[in-house]
Amino acid sequence: MNIPFLDNWRKRHDAERSPLVSAFDRDPEGVAELLAECELLRARAQVAGVSLDDTPRSLAALDQIPPRWRDDPEELPWIGNDAGLYLGTVLVRTVPGAGWQLRPDGQPVVRLASGREIDVVAAGLDWAATGAPELSQIYAESAEF
Numbered sequence: 001m002n003i004p005f006l007d008n009w010r011k012r013h014d015a016e017r018s019p020l021v022s023a024f025d026r027d028p029e030g031v032a033e034l035l036a037e038c039e040l041l042r043a044r045a046q047v048a049g050v051s052l053d054d055t056p057r058s059l060a061a062l063d064q065i066p067p068r069w070r071d072d073p074e075e076l077p078w079i080g081n082d083a084g085l086y087l088g089t090v091l092v093r094t095v096p097g098a099g100w101q102l103r104p105d106g107q108p109v110v111r112l113a114s115g116r117e118i119d120v121v122a123a124g125l126d127w128a129a130t131g132a133p134e135l136s137q138i139y140a141e142s143a144e145f
Contacts (some may be wrong), residue, residue: 004088018106032100035108044069052086053091054093056143060136062086067131076128082123087135090119095143110142118142 024031038052041062045052050061062083069079088110091098097113110118123138 007018018102018104020106021102024100024102028100031102032089032092035085035100036085038082038089039080040075041086041094044079051118054090055135056094056136056139059139060134061088063131063134063136067128069128077125078127080128081121083127083135084119084121086139087124088118088120090139091120091142098142099144112142116142 020031036054042052045058045062045065050058050065052058052062069075085108088100088108089108091112092100093101095112098110100111101111101117103109107119108121110120112118118138120138123133124135127133127135127138
């Protein structure tokens with residue numbers, strides 16, 4: 001059945017959908033591994049002597065790293081993004097029922113078993129810029145649900 005306005009609507013909405021969402025639909029585990037890389041954050045943590053082993057304990061250790069990235073306006077958003085993705089990785093790997101979800105624009109969020117969504121990237125950016133709330137605090141509040 002040919003319905004022109006419906007075809008136009010589909011094309012417009014498919015164009016608004018991020019390619020990452022399509023990749024997630026095909027291979028959610030592969031995308032989860034990609035989100036867990038957090039290369040810049042892992043490098044900065046290693047220099048500070050912090051091991052990022054995907055545990056809540058490592059989030060508390062990250063909270064203690066001197067925030068030298070705040071002096072570099074180009075690095076700050078990258079660290080924040082990585083911190084949010086790392087927080088999400090720890091949640092997904094340690095909180096029963098937690099899993100990655102991608103919004104249509106490709107923004108990754110963590111959905112808890114309760115249905116609550118945690119915008120981990122926004123939380124990571126706040127943490128990188130101000131230090132608050134701490135990553136370990138966000139984890140503790142999210143793990144309670």
